[in-house]
Amino acid sequence: AQSVTQLDSQVPVFEEAPVELRCNYSSSVSVYLFWYVQYPNQGLQLLLKYLSGSTLVKGINGFEAEFNKSQTSFHLRKPSVHISDTAEYFCAVSVPLRNTDKLIFGTGTRLQVFP
Amino acid sequence: KAGVTQTPRYLIKTRGQQVTLSCSPISGHRSVSWYQQTPGQGLQFLFEYFSETQRNKGNFPGRFSGRQFSNSRSEMNVSTLELGDSALYLCASSEGQVGSQPQHFGDGTRLSIL
Numbered sequence: 001a002q003s004v005t006q007l008d009s010q011v012p013v014f015e016e017a018p019v020e021l022r023c024n025y026s027s028s029v030s031v032y033l034f035w036y037v038q039y040p041n042q043g044l045q046l047l048l049k050y051l052s053g054s055t056l057v058k059g060i061n062g063f064e065a066e067f068n069k070s071q072t073s074f075h076l077r078k079p080s081v082h083i084s085d086t087a088e089y090f091c092a093v094s095v096p097l098r099n100t101d102k103l104i105f106g107t108g109t110r111l112q113v114f115p
Numbered sequence: 116k117a118g119v120t121q122t123p124r125y126l127i128k129t130r131g132q133q134v135t136l137s138c139s140p141i142s143g144h145r146s147v148s149w150y151q152q153t154p155g156q157g158l159q160f161l162f163e164y165f166s167e168t169q170r171n172k173g174n175f176p177g178r179f180s181g182r183q184f185s186n187s188r189s190e191m192n193v194s195t196l197e198l199g200d201s202a203l204y205l206c207a208s209s210e211g212q213v214g215s216q217p218q219h220f221g222d223g224t225r226l227s228i229l
Contacts, residue, residue, distance in 0.1 A: 046219070
């Protein structure tokens with residue numbers, strides 16, 4: 001079975017500071033990795049995905065993430081955050097070898113950006 | 116292209132009633148998945164449909180059911196509602212190529228049980 005751990009439930013940061021949201025996963029088979037963002041009263045929006053290839057993945061809104069197979073991590077980073085980045089961020093995995101699109105999510109990290 | 120559309124956005128029911136939620140996927144998408152989001156349990160997978168067939172099912176009681184129509188639209192039904200069913204129900208669609216194409220989410224239906 002697969003699982004996803006987001007170590008930080010909340011991350012407070014000042015505007016224009018860098019931020020890292022941590023994600024670790026557990027799986028005995030290869031997985032695809034995703035980061036989604038959820039703004040209040042909205043659904044989830046895909047930030048970026050890792051399927052294969054380069055371990056550094058660039059996404060929308062200036063976010064990037066790095067896949068580290070040995071540490072089973074997929075941390076999300078942004079060099080300079082804005083107030084508008086305040087939202088809930090979810091890391092998720094899917095298993096490509098199985099006949100399903102099912103996503104397994106972490107518990108989420110609430111990013112709060114202060115002026 | 117229009118995104119994933121879920122109706123209604125908000126719903127209030129009482130215990131024991133049943134409810135049907137609707138999801139219209141992005142045009143051309145053949146796979147539809149449903150998730151339940153609660154503060155306590157987070158995002159949990161309910162079920163997934165592809166070409167009108169249930170492809171995968173999460174660990175929810177039989178009161179939760181779904182179906183998909185020939186135009187890829189999907190509905191989920193919850194019977195004999197319980198207080199614990201209060202949640203945001205999210206629908207997601209994808210092209211159907213398993214795992215490689217990301218799922219696109221609707222804004223959800225917020226179900227409140229009184």
